[in-house]
Amino acid sequence: MALMNKVQNIVVLYGWRRNAFLLSSSRSISTFATGCENRILKSPSLVSLDFPDVWNSSSTNYSEPVMDKLASEHTARIIDGKQVAEEIISKVANEVTRMKKTIGEVPGLGVILVGERKDSIIYVHNKIKACEEAGIKFKLTEFSDNCTDDEVCDAIMQFNVDPSFHGILVQLPLPQHLNEERILNVVKFDKDVDGFHPMNIGNLAMRGREPLFIPCTPKGCVELLIRYGVEIMGKKAVVIGRSNIVGLPASLLLQRHHATVTVVTALTSNPEEITREADILISGVGVPNMVRGSWVKPGAVVVDVGTYPIEDKSCEQGYRLIGDVCYEEASRVASLITPVPGGVGPMTVAMLLYNTLESAARKFNFVLTS
Template structure:
């Protein structure tokens, strides 16, 4: 009987904690909205929730596009770097206002495992951006051979550090490490990468809003909105279903009322499916996989993939290319993101924005 009572106590405790987080996620629009519209163009997810009303001609026949690109056609480039700089500048203004108003600044803790070239580049960019925005930055580094317990201990130290409002673990991790175990340790209210199951769940459910939207998909949609791309009612194809990009990107596009198809490594006809997309997003890290023949004329192409290739002419000895064969796709698409300079800078900008949101919630700063 004592054991049964103890179990019931634990269950009630967990339920109460979850209920608190759910309540927080439902009412989150009452916090930190004073500055949010100054920084992002993306609307609140809950404001997008409208009922599905099927009309009698919803499935009516529509002729295929007759768009024919000119021989010299070149897609307009989506300048993620420029937009990210604007967003970071706006975040910096709010950080300055927070410091003057309440004497606090947002803080971000980062855990880096190993010496992957791309991960090192991303972390350097995050440090630089935090410095520009006035956000405190704390980095803990581990070797490739570290254990899960070492990483979990570092996360728990960040969890209790009152000066840190956001925590991220730079991905990917070495194969011997269990990501699920590691992320289970991270406090929900500091999960600025948006990978916690409750954040993902609330992203998927209409009527709910996650505490944080994953940074890369959030950046992709912000780019689409700022470039005037209509999402509602359009066909979107997402190549890849990772927890970092593919899955949350598909969920977020659905919340914006796109008709979404996910292409996986097992999809039998990926080229044919991709060619149906009005909006094509790829994030699998396979260089030049998406050829020009995969792109519907006039489509919007968002390349999330990054792959380092050796290049002695570059200062770092390598350069990054994406999933999309840029030279081919740019002759067919209407809009396209470059690699680098497209989605990458936006991911960093969204991370800073999420960190600002985390601090604003903690201090009830509007």
């Protein structure tokens, strides 16, 4: 396989929220996982989270902030995304096996890879490996850097009409000469397992709506928060970055979970001041060690989506990976933190597989047991 040959030659990897009546009539976000240990995902449906906003005078009450400092020897608890992803993929595999035995069908994922970006090649390789582990049918269509929009769109159309494929993924980013908006719009809505179709993003943004698919990386981030017992409702969340892949959908998803969300962009004049107010901090911009310990509120939960290689001759590959967050500093201040690698990355792949399984189950009216 051409992709496998490319992977073998790679030595560098690039990267990048309460009203009293609510508490008496419904569970808080952090309790949704209780009693659903057999589910593949612990995250509830978005529509089940929707309820009216009721403001009262207590909303404006002021209390002095707590300024207790964590001891200098404090170390944050690690959020093990790799372990959680393995558990999810194992359950996906069980459902795929049951689907095959019951109805003789398996989920199928079609992937389009354009160009020779080393990070994209590795990401696709990881997705192929995970699909093989879960028993999901996989087909890769590759194009050179100088391909045209029409060529890529034609390949997507083939997956659109093929009933054996229930998910389509266009590996991003695409070469600059290609029209990403046009290409992604060609992906059939009910096969958009990456969750980037305007209808999926629109339904994610609107209360009372449930998208068919939530973008994999933000979905993985929130799944980790829920599994580690992090309360989202009513908390201050800051998302660094507003990309269509991570920042925008992450901010929308956190709002659907009733967090108060602030987005920090490259044009924000006081990012450190803003991030220090965050109970939950998610960064996904690909700027290594940008988020220092001084940016983090004591006891905050830090989710690092960034991935960046730096030269390190002591490592076998000649490099090691770091994230947007200066781990050594932030781990002395945060309560929970994702490492890089082994944090959000594996969860992105696991969510892709789950979305593909869910798409196939929807098509075949197959009821998932877990």
